[in-house]
Every structure is written in C-alpha cells, then in structure tokens.
Amino acid sequence: MTDLAGLVDNVRTKAPIIHSITNYVTVNDCANLLLACGASPIMADDPEEAAEIAALCDGVNLNIGTLNHHTIPSMLAAGRRANELGRPVVLDPVGAGASRLRTETAQRLIREVRFAVIRGNISEIKTLVCGRADTRGVDAGEADDSDDGRLALARTLAERTGAVVAVTGARDVISDGARSCVVSNGHPMMSRVTGTGCMLSALTAAYAAANPERLFEAACAAVVAMGLCGERAYAALGARGGNNALRGGIIDAVYRLDGQSFQEGARYEMR
Amino acid sequence: MTDLAGLVDNVRTKAPIIHSITNYVTVNDCANLLLACGASPIMADDPEEAAEIAALCDGVNLNIGTLNHHTIPSMLAAGRRANELGRPVVLDPVGAGASRLRTETAQRLIREVRFAVIRGNISEIKTLVCGRADTRGVDAGEADDSDDGRLALARTLAERTGAVVAVTGARDVISDGARSCVVSNGHPMMSRVTGTGCMLSALTAAYAAANPERLFEAACAAVVAMGLCGERAYAALGARGGNNALRGGIIDAVYRLDGQSFQEGARYEMR
Amino acid sequence: MTDLAGLVDNVRTKAPIIHSITNYVTVNDCANLLLACGASPIMADDPEEAAEIAALCDGVNLNIGTLNHHTIPSMLAAGRRANELGRPVVLDPVGAGASRLRTETAQRLIREVRFAVIRGNISEIKTLVCGRADTRGVDAGEADDSDDGRLALARTLAERTGAVVAVTGARDVISDGARSCVVSNGHPMMSRVTGTGCMLSALTAAYAAANPERLFEAACAAVVAMGLCGERAYAALGARGGNNALRGGIIDAVYRLDGQSFQEGARYEMR
Numbered sequence: 001m002t003d004l005a006g007l008v009d010n011v012r013t014k015a016p017i018i019h020s021i022t023n024y025v026t027v028n029d030c031a032n033l034l035l036a037c038g039a040s041p042i043m044a045d046d047p048e049e050a051a052e053i054a055a056l057c058d059g060v061n062l063n064i065g066t067l068n069h070h071t072i073p074s075m076l077a078a079g080r081r082a083n084e085l086g087r088p089v090v091l092d093p094v095g096a097g098a099s100r101l102r103t104e105t106a107q108r109l110i111r112e113v114r115f116a117v118i119r120g121n122i123s124e125i126k127t128l129v130c131g132r133a134d135t136r137g138v139d140a141g142e143a144d145d146s147d148d149g150r151l152a153l154a155r156t157l158a159e160r161t162g163a164v165v166a167v168t169g170a171r172d173v174i175s176d177g178a179r180s181c182v183v184s185n186g187h188p189m190m191s192r193v194t195g196t197g198c199m200l201s202a203l204t205a206a207y208a209a210a211n212p213e214r215l216f217e218a219a220c221a222a223v224v225a226m227g228l229c230g231e232r233a234y235a236a237l238g239a240r241g242g243n244n245a246l247r248g249g250i251i252d253a254v255y256r257l258d259g260q261s262f263q264e265g266a267r268y269e270m271r
Numbered sequence: 272m273t274d275l276a277g278l279v280d281n282v283r284t285k286a287p288i289i290h291s292i293t294n295y296v297t298v299n300d301c302a303n304l305l306l307a308c309g310a311s312p313i314m315a316d317d318p319e320e321a322a323e324i325a326a327l328c329d330g331v332n333l334n335i336g337t338l339n340h341h342t343i344p345s346m347l348a349a350g351r352r353a354n355e356l357g358r359p360v361v362l363d364p365v366g367a368g369a370s371r372l373r374t375e376t377a378q379r380l381i382r383e384v385r386f387a388v389i390r391g392n393i394s395e396i397k398t399l400v401c402g403r404a405d406t407r408g409v410d411a412g413e414a415d416d417s418d419d420g421r422l423a424l425a426r427t428l429a430e431r432t433g434a435v436v437a438v439t440g441a442r443d444v445i446s447d448g449a450r451s452c453v454v455s456n457g458h459p460m461m462s463r464v465t466g467t468g469c470m471l472s473a474l475t476a477a478y479a480a481a482n483p484e485r486l487f488e489a490a491c492a493a494v495v496a497m498g499l500c501g502e503r504a505y506a507a508l509g510a511r512g513g514n515n516a517l518r519g520g521i522i523d524a525v526y527r528l529d530g531q532s533f534q535e536g537a538r539y540e541m542r
Numbered sequence: 543m544t545d546l547a548g549l550v551d552n553v554r555t556k557a558p559i560i561h562s563i564t565n566y567v568t569v570n571d572c573a574n575l576l577l578a579c580g581a582s583p584i585m586a587d588d589p590e591e592a593a594e595i596a597a598l599c600d601g602v603n604l605n606i607g608t609l610n611h612h613t614i615p616s617m618l619a620a621g622r623r624a625n626e627l628g629r630p631v632v633l634d635p636v637g638a639g640a641s642r643l644r645t646e647t648a649q650r651l652i653r654e655v656r657f658a659v660i661r662g663n664i665s666e667i668k669t670l671v672c673g674r675a676d677t678r679g680v681d682a683g684e685a686d687d688s689d690d691g692r693l694a695l696a697r698t699l700a701e702r703t704g705a706v707v708a709v710t711g712a713r714d715v716i717s718d719g720a721r722s723c724v725v726s727n728g729h730p731m732m733s734r735v736t737g738t739g740c741m742l743s744a745l746t747a748a749y750a751a752a753n754p755e756r757l758f759e760a761a762c763a764a765v766v767a768m769g770l771c772g773e774r775a776y777a778a779l780g781a782r783g784g785n786n787a788l789r790g791g792i793i794d795a796v797y798r799l800d801g802q803s804f805q806e807g808a809r810y811e812m813r
Contacts, residue, residue, distance in 0.1 A: 044608065052640075070611075195302075295585075
C-alpha cells in the first residue's frame with residue numbers, strides 16, 4: 001500500500017471524463033476541482049439525456065445536495081447506464097436523514113444502482129445503515145464518533161452494498177468490508193467551506209475512474225489528497241485569508257498535486 | 272444602541288442553521304458567507320422537503336432571484352412552516368417590478384408569510400409599496416432616492432407588513448416602522464460584484480436567527496457588517512484586483528469580523 | 543479594423559443589460575464577468591417571464607450547458623422576443639453532439655431564433671454544420687482542426703444562419719461569411735478552468751449589445767479580450783496558483799481592461 005501516489009498520477013495520465021449530477025450550490029467548485037486533478041467534468045441532469053451522457057463518460061458522480069423530482073430519475077438513469085457499461089459510480093448522500101425525500105432517495109439509489117464508492121459524513125452514513133426514513137440529523141449525531149465507531153458503520157454499509165464506503169469528518173475512515181484505512185490529513189477550517197464533501201466525492205469519482213481495478217485504494221487516495229490539499233491551502237492563508245481563500249486554495253493545491261507531493265504529505269494508516 | 276457589536280458575536284456563539292431557497296447565480300457565495308459569519312447553510316428547494324427542512328433550521332432566507340414554478344411553492348411552504356415555529360424569515364424580492372411573475376410572487380409571499388426582515392433595493396421595495404404588477408425597473412428608478420425618500424418607503428412597508436425593512440444602495444436605510452437607521456458603510460465597487468444583495472440577505476437571516484428578540488438591531492448590524500466588509504475588501508485589493516477579488520475579499524472579511532472589529536468600523540446613525 | 547479597441551470602451555459607456563439563460567455550473571462567473579466588462583447581468587429562466595425579461599435588456603445570451611425541459615421553451619421565448627425588438631442574441635451550443643437533446647435543441651434554436659453570434663468549440667460547431675443528431679464528440683474531434691479547417695466551418699455556418707460564428711480552441715477563428723479573423727491570444731491553461739467558453743459567450747453578448755451595428759468586430763474583440771485576459775491572469779499566477787486562481791484572475795483582468803490595454807496586447811489577423 002505504498003503506492004497510493006501512483007493512483008494520483010494515473011488521473012492525469014488517463015484524464016477521465018466524469019459525469020456529475022450534483023447540487024447547484026457547489027457545482028462550479030466540483031467542476032474546477034475535477035479539472036484541477038486532471039479529469040474533465042460534464043454536468044447534465046435532464047432525464048432525457050442523463051443516460052446518454054453517462055455512456056460517454058469514464059465515471060459518474062451522483063450527489064443529492066439539491067435533489068428534486070426532475071433530477072432523481074436522471075440520477076437513476078445515469079447510474080444504471082454506468083453500471084451496464086462497468087464504469088464506477090460514486091454516491092454522495094447529502095443530507096440523508098434530514099428529510100424523508102433525501103433518505104428515501106438515497107436508499108432507492110443504493111437499491112437500484114451498484115456504487116463503487118459511497119462517501120458521506122457520519123450522520124448520512126448512519127442513516128443509510130439504520131435504514132430509517134425518520135432518522136433526524138440530531139439523532140445521527142449521537143452515533144459513536146470514534147474511529148472504531150465510524151469504521152464499524154463503514155464496514156457494515158460496505159458489506160451490504162458492495163461499495164467502498166468513506167465516512168469523513170474530523171478524521172476520515174474508509175472500508176471495503178475487508179480492508180480499512182484511517183486518514184489523518186485535513187484541517188478543521190475545511191468545515192467552514194461549503195462543498196468540501198461534494199468536492200471530495202467528485203475527486204473520488206475521478207480517482208476511481210482512473211483506477212477502476214483498485215477502488216478501495218482510489219477512495220483512500222482521494223480522501224488523503226483532499227485532506228492534504230486542505231492543509232496546504234490553510235498553511236498558505238495570508239493575514240486576511242478566510243474561508244473563501246481556503247476554498248480557492250484547496251482547488252489550486254489539487255491543481256499542483258502530483259504523486260510525489262502526495263507521498264510527502266500523506267498521513268494514513270491501513271488496518 | 273451601542274451594542275450592535277454584541278449581535279455579531281452572538282452569531283458565532285449560537286451558530287444558527289439557515290435554510291435558503293435562493294437563486295442559482297449567487298448561491299455558493301451565500302453559503303460561504305453564512306459559514307463565514309458563524310452560521311451553517313442548508314439549501315433545499317423541492318416542494319416535498321421544503322417545510323421539513325425549514326423545521327430543522329433556526330431561520331429561513333427566501334430569495335426570488337431565479338424563481339420558477341417549482342421553487343415558488345417551496346418558498347411558501349418553508350416560510351409558513353418557519354412562521355408556525357416562530358423562526359425568523361427573510362425576503363429578498365430580487366427583480367420585483369421587472370416581471371409580472373416576480374412582482375406577483377413577492378406580493379404573494381408577503382401576503383402568505385410573515386417576514387422578520389425584507390431587504391431589497393429601492394426599485395424592488397417601491398414595487399412592493401406601490402403594489403403594482405406593471406411597475407418597471409425604469410419607473411422605480413424615479414423614486415425619491417434621498418435618505419428620507421428611502422426611509423419613507425421602508426417605513427411604509429414595515430408598517431404594512433410588520434417586517435423590518437432594509438432598502439440598500441449607495442447608502443442604506445432600515446426601519447421597523449418606529450425606529451430608523453441610516454448606514455454609511457459600504458463602497459461603490461460593491462455594485463460590480465454579483466450577489467452582494469443576496470449575500471446581505473443571507474447574512475441578515477443569520478443575524479436575525481441568532482438575535483430573534485432584536486430583529487431591528489439584527490438587520491441594522493447585518494447591513495453595517497456587509498458594508499464594512501466591503502470597505503475592508505476594497506482596501507485590500509492589490510494592483511491587479513478586480514470584482515472577483517472583491518467578491519472573495521468580502522467573504523474573507525466576514526470570516527474575520529467579530530464584535531470588536533465591527534465596533535471599530537461601524538458607521539450608522541439611529542433616527 | 544484598427545479600432546476594435548473602441549468597441550471595448552463602448553461596453554463601459556453604454557453599460558448594456560444582458561439577459562442570460564445559462565447553465566448553473568458557471569453562471570456566477572458569467573454574471574461577474576459581465577459586471578467586470580461594464581455590462582449588467584440578469585438571469586431569469588422561467589418560461590412565464592423569459593420574454594418579458596428579454597424585453598428589458600439590450601442583449602440575450604443563450605447557453606445550453608445544463609438545458610432542461612423547463613428552460614428550453616424559455617430560451618426560445620427570450621430569443622424570439624429579442625429578435626422582435628432587434629436586440630442581439632448569442633448562442634453557446636454547449637455539448638451539441640454529445641446528446642440527442644443537445645443537438646436537437648441547438649438546431650431548433652438556430653431554426654427559430656436569428657442569432658447575432660454563435661460561439662462554440664470545433665466539435666459543437668461541426669455538429670451544427672453537419673446537422674446530424676447522431677454526431678458524437680469523438681467523431682467531431684476528427685474534423686480538420688487547422689485554422690483553415692475551422693474557418694471553413696465558421697464560414698459555412700455563418701452563411702447558413704446569418705450569424706457571426708466563432709470557433710474557439712487553441713486558436714480562435716471568427717467569420718461572418720465574408721470577413722474572417724484569426725486570433726492568437728489565449729493560454730493553454732485556460733482549458734483547465736470550467737466556463738471559459740461560457741464566459742466568452744457572455745462577454746460576446748455584452749460586446750454585441752454595446753456595438754449592435756458592428757457585430758463581426760464585436761465578436762472579434764470579445765474573443766481577443768478573453769484570450770488576452772487569460773494571458774494576463776496566467777502571467778500573474780504565483781507559485782501556488784492553480785486553475786482557481788486563473789479563473790478569478792481572468793475576471794479581474796477583464797475588470798481592468800480598457801481600450802488602451804486591449805490595444806497593447808491584442809494579437810489577431812483579419813483575412
């Protein structure tokens with residue numbers, strides 16, 4: 001597992017095209033982050049073209065951050081088409097647990113699409129594991145938020161879905177059911193930037209699409225890369241820098257990241 | 272009224288969650304501005320979940336900048352639910368007067384939702400006061416644009432709706448019908464950044480949600496804070512800085528604002 | 543043709559209002575770029591108000607980047623109304639050729655709206671010229687990508703539609719059927735910023751609206767300005783700069799551009 005760095009360079013070599021059906025809040029940052037890492041973004045969310053666009057792409061990123069009744073069928077269509085073609089699909093179940101619509105949509109997506117990676121915060125992943133549509137964000141906050149607690153959740157959802165599962169937060173854990181990884185990269189101020197989770201999910205789709213035979217390692221590398229770039233952006237903040245400067249700095253750090261600089265800063269532990 | 276500064280610090284202490292149904296043009300900046308001031312954003316605009324999400328939040332921000340027939344019922348549902356729960360709702364009637372749809376939607380929102388604060392430019396507020404769906408942006412420009420003229424408009428709308436009303440522009444006025452405030456903070460270049468009005472409305476929702484017993488003062492503090500951060504962002508522009516640098520600088524300045532630095536730069540007059 | 547610089551200054555003098563129905567990925571950058579060049583943006587995409595808003599504006603910018611079944615009729619309505627009023631309309635056929643929906647929508651727009659300028663990459667313009675809904679991005683990549691090949695495509699589409707046609711890429715060409723222009727400004731890194739094409743189309747709408755009697759020159763000036771500002775933003779990148787810094791730097795460079803600084807950096811050849 002000393003070669004996560006090689007996966008980073010693969011993204012620039014293979015330049016995967018990623019179809020994202022994602023929320024309109026952070027979509028521009030997701031597109032620029034995909035370009036930063038060496039991938040190319042396509043956003044297309046009309047049901048009439050979603051499957052056709054997915055077929056042109058190397059990977060699909062589904063994010064329910066501002067889901068609505070027109071984009072839900074598009075997500076299903078794009079995910080299923082990518083499944084047929086054997087291309088990795090990533091799910092970001094934003095806000096699962098916060099509304100019945102989000103919880104049920106995330107559950108339906110998991111039933112009807114085979115995901116390569118599912119990435120969420122502990123509240124969202126717990127909602128998916130517990131399978132209750134009535135879970136509230138507050139309840140989910142009561143989950144065991146230790147590394148072990150989060151790993152147990154990730155493992156359970158991984159076993160149930162066949163997906164690699166990443167639970168991200170102050171510290172991040174990744175599991176494919178058998179193997180596990182705990183990542184120490186990152187900076188607390190990243191929580192004051194909207195869309196760091198969305199961006200990480202987009203990045204994960206790019207890493208998975210460029211490394212389809214190594215999905216677990218690809219997810220680990222994406223989580224490490226995002227945290228590391230957050231650290232570097234934080235270190236570069238000037239005296240007047242705030243969360244907008246951090247946001248931009250993360251994208252710029254991803255633009256400058258390669259295998260070697262990844263290796264120099266990666267902090268993770270395989271379990 | 273020497274303690275507006277305390278209201279600024281309350282936002283960081285209370286960390287209110289703000290549900291925004293807002294336009295897709297400036298939504299990312301609104302989300303990052305909410306994070307910058309110490310609040311947390313949720314965006315959710317499907318009619319099926321709007322009321323449910325509103326119930327999770329401490330305040331609601333409704334902005335008709337890119338309204339459509341799917342988000343109008345969502346705005347009504349979110350606003351009514353917040354009213355039932357006694358949480359403050361802010362209206363930004365973007366473009367009222369520019370189309371029949373916008374004028375009528377803003378009027379309907381005011382009839383069916385009880386707003387804590389309404390914030391708009393003089394053209395928008397005049398449209399709401401005059402109640403004519405046929406008002407044109409050009410006509411509205413003919414309104415008396417003195418402090419007194421704007422205060423008279425704000426007072427009239429405040430009396431009619433029970434909301435605090437802020438009319439913002441080169442100089443800003445706020446009235447709750449009885450008390451009035453004129454704010455001198457701000458910089459003309461802010462008009463070259465898209466969404467400074469939208470961001471101010473989002474900020475106002477955060478200030479109101481953190482200070483629900485002092486809505487007039489909260490609106491005044493938000494208007495002062497936005498203008499002051501605009502000044503500071505302008506002062507920090509380098510030789511190559513343009514309106515994008517100013518946009519980002521405003522968010523970063525809000526991130527760094529606290530009660531003390533607010534106090535040092537606030538320029539307003541209570542009347 | 544030494545006076546393209548004058549067209550740049552006209553935008554600030556006339557301050558045209560541009561109605562954009564555009565994708566939600568890059569819409570904020572398009573709005574800020576319009577403000578940067580001296581124009582004012584309005585975004586409004588509900589079918590009920592699209593024509594009414596178009597009638598308030600000096601030009602219309604239609605971009606199918608995230609088209610859907612609710613915004614397609616809005617684009618048609620806004621375009622037709624602007625045609626009736628004699629105001630320039632710009633088309634950005636994003637992704638024409640990538641899906642049947644995009645190809646057919648672009649073709650329908652061209653049939654039902656008279657465009658002042660059509661701006662796309664070679665794949666999109668070739669799709670419009672060949673008129674096939676089954677063209678794939680990959681096929682289009684096989685087009686003759688020399689200056690002469692792109693000029694031939696531009697000329698053909700210009701003759702067929704009456705529009706000025708700009709084909710942009712590593713080098714840019716513009717034709718109105720009779721006159722042609724090849725632009726050498728620009729920097730390869732611009733392809734790593736999402737929305738440089740969208741921003742250029744918005745800029746073109748502003749230049750066309752401020753110079754309605756000189757549409758060919760206006761399109762040439764916009765293409766030169768965008769490339770030149772890309773060069774300047776690249777030159778200003780610091781050691782940590784990436785594609786986010788370049789994105790912001792382009793907008794800031796447009797903010798600082800005037801006729802004189804345009805003249806100093808413009809590199810184009812009339813043919």
